[in-house]
């Protein structure tokens with residue numbers, strides 16, 4: 224039992240169901256439907272509450288009980304009733320609030336701009352980028368769509384590579400938030416650190432290398448913080464969605480999926496770092512209720528091809544992007560990690576202009592095309 228459909232006007236039953244959910248360790252999400260009924264979704268591990276479905280079924284006003292057949296129950300798009308009828312669940316909007324009081328809504332149809340250094344390295348670098356982002360946010364009226372990125376703890380392929388400033392980097396990000404009001408996302412690599420990092424960060428990133436570290440996924444889920452979950456570079460769709468379910472099963476549905484490219488044979492040619500799978504964005508949004516964003520930096524590996532990759536995700540209706548940037552060109556030679564793929568902020572401004580132009584001029588065409596295919600499949 225994952226979803227209960229309840230007729231309107233049965234508030235006593237609603238209270239009983241909420242109480243039962245709390246006893247079974249579930250949160251509820253109530254979708255106020257049209258004129259006739261609402262749906263109550265049980266969030267988290269539903270095995271215990273499922274044992275009580277006989278009791279729930281008999282409560283006044285309960286018209287139907289739905290089960291989600293996908294193994295990733297909490298985030299699946301489609302739930303099925305006993306007779307095989309289906310309900311399409313609504314998109315999940317993930318909210319990230321800044322100290323400036325603005326709420327960034329990921330998944331509400333407008334592109335979210337996550338931008339910042341690969342890693343905070345100096346205060347000047349990190350703060351300047353954040354100030355530049357804030358100025359661009361104000362200039363284009365998109366401050367409520369901007370989030371800062373920066374990994375203080377870096378997963379590196381070679382043990383001798385620079386691995387980030389660690390807690391000192393977190394302190395820098397905290398300071399940057401205090402000065403600019405912008406929220407920030409940072410990576411956690413180890414389950415023992417999730418709770419402590421969550422006391423600082425506004426949003427947590429789980430990187431591609433740790434995308435199936437199940438203890439980490441659960442620990443980050445428990446923090447209830449918004450999470451960006453990158454797709455493991457060799458993960459199939461169901462592995463990716465099931466990884467997200469590890470977070471959701473803890474009652475945390477504040478998950479944003481992120482495609483960052485996969486390894487293919489062609490990468491040896493050296494023309495890009497990872498192969499972007501744009502179609503997987505469409506697929507993720509079809510199979511799950513989660514917003515899905517795109518990382519053009521780690522697919523590119525070279526700043527000259529970041530822009531086209533970034534713009535490439537737009538027709539696939541990515542809910543936003545996460546892009547690595549530089550505050551000024553002269554810093555590139557000092558940058559310790561992912562220097563070649565960092566876009567200078569003056570070029571990133573061009574990306575903002577292009578994305579806003581796209582939203583205004585092309586999005587209506589894409590919506591029209593969608594409507595055509597939706598109507599055709601109904602016919």
Ligand code: PEP
Pocket residue numbers: 341374378429430431432453483518521
């Ligand atoms: C990063 O965002 O800097 C990063 C390490 O990303 P990924 O896990 O996608 O490689």
Ligand code: MN
Pocket residue numbers: 341547560561
């Ligand atoms: Mn990076």
